[in-house]
Amino acid sequence: MTITDLKFTTVSIPFREPEIWSGGGRLGITSTIVEVFTDEGITGIGEALPAPTPEVTLAALSNIRALVLGENPFHIERIVNKIYSLGGFYSFVTVANFAIGGVEMALWDIVGKALRVPTHILFGGPLRKEVAYMCFIQRKSPDLMAEEATQAVEKGFRTIYTKVGLDYESDIAVVQAIRKAIGPKPRLRVDANEAWSPGTALRILREMEPYNLEYVEQPIAMRDIDQLRVLRMRTNVPIAANQSSWTNRDLYQVLAMGAADVVMTDPFQAGGLLAFKKAAGIAESAGVPIVYHCVGPLAISTYAAMQVIASSTNFLLDNQTYNHMLSDDVVINVPKFKRGRLGVPETPGIGVELDYDKVARYAELYEKQGYYSAYDTQANSFSRESSKEDNKILWFPYQ
Ligand SMILES: [Mg+2]
Structure with a gap:
């Protein structure tokens, strides 16, 4: 062929x-x-x-x-x-x-x-028929977020995920409100996307310790793997390395240094489904769970990634998705969550039928309108407010 x-x-x-x-x-x-x-x-x-x-x-x-x-x-x-x-x-x-x-x-x-x-048959065959995902709650008032998180748990999602690193007080208020609303059992994970210095991360994570976080994702800059290791030793909140595990070499280094409790990657960070499968193998050898991360793909990547997740042992925690946030998709078989899970496709190939x-x-x-940038400060009301109030410098991960 x-x-x-x-x-x-x-x-x-x-x-x-x-x-x-x-x-x-x-x-x-x-x-x-x-x-x-x-x-x-x-x-x-x-x-x-x-x-x-x-x-x-x-x-x-x-x-x-x-x-x-x-x-x-x-x-x-x-x-x-x-x-x-x-x-x-x-x-x-x-x-x-x-x-x-x-x-x-x-x-x-x-x-x-x-x-x-x-x-997935070519990647070792199915270990699971369904893949579990987290529910991504967007930042707004702590009360509204707590209400949405409660609804997600009622729908069957086991894991609630939200962003932090926006504002010290409201980051803590949000975590407090969600944990109070959902009770002790559902998992709650937060993602700072490299926003904190190591000192700020330690201070804020110590304040978050009573709320039993499943983990904090990428609290500090992606290249500071040694600082990530030190932070992991100084806080009780488990650490997930997302941007720090960008390529498989990076992921290996994170694991070799003992810098994270969980690694997160995907076919785009790693460079393909086979590379993603290899990442799962590296993490498996280190005895560390891997979580499917996504930058924000359509259902095509969701189905493709499931081929690796379904056939790899150490996807033990709930995976990331944007499918419940999209207003539409380009496939005939649009993903429909049942109790926070999607069924692994059984059709030949990656299981996608384009519409x-x-x-x-x-x-x-x-x-007509160009592309949706992930770095759009106009789309982020927190950025707009804080830049007005504090004349805050623009976000830059390597400063
Ligand atoms: Mg992340």
Whole structure:
């Protein structure tokens, strides 16, 4: 079988409400749908996320296209290595992996379809029929958040997730209000997205200790792995390394240094489904749980990632999703959560059926209004208020 063509279509789909995080806000998801065509009439579907903008990802995809044309879609390890080496992407890994993630996903879709098996069969076979997800509650008043968290728990979500690192007092007030409302049993995790210095992180986490957090995600800057290790020793709140586990080499280093209780990555940080599977293997060897992180993909990536989650042992905690936040999607089989879980697809390939009318509709929206940046301070009312009040400097993770 030979790859004959690749097609890239960028779409923008609005959220039901703005996403708010310490680095800004976002009004929806912009993603590039990847279609890989073969001489045997099988088409693979994937999606590539903006790294950091769709224009950059499209430029990388255009380079990758030339390296992939004429290859056998079954030769995935060879194709990915060719992109890194002959394509020169080996020293531009973080940009490359977001594009590779989309193309490689489509190759696994082709292989599964050609062999008439769900892709997870090729990754070791199913260990679970369903994957559990957390519910992402957006920042607003602590009372409203507590009410929404209670509703999510009533719907069957076991884990509540929210962003912190926005404002010292309200970060603590939010955690306090949610824990009080949901009671002791549901898990509560918070994500600071690198917002704190090590000293601030220690101070604020000590104040959060009574509220029994499942973990704090990426409290400090991603490159400060040694400081993350020290913080882990000084607080009772378990530490999850997300941005610190960006590539599989980073993830290995975090584990080797004992800097985290949980690692979090995905096919875009790692650079494909196979790399994501390898990340799960590295974490398994270290005896540490891995959680599927996502930057904000559509259902295509949700289904693709499930192929790895379903076939790997140490996805023991609830995984990240944006699907319940999206107003729509580009697939016919839109994910429907039952008690906070999604069923693992049983159809050949990664389990995605594109809705081409919706692809056209949301490609038009992207053409008209551009992309939804994750760094949009206008979408984040907390940023607007704090910049007015404190003349706060712009967020920058390496300062
Ligand atoms: Mg995170």
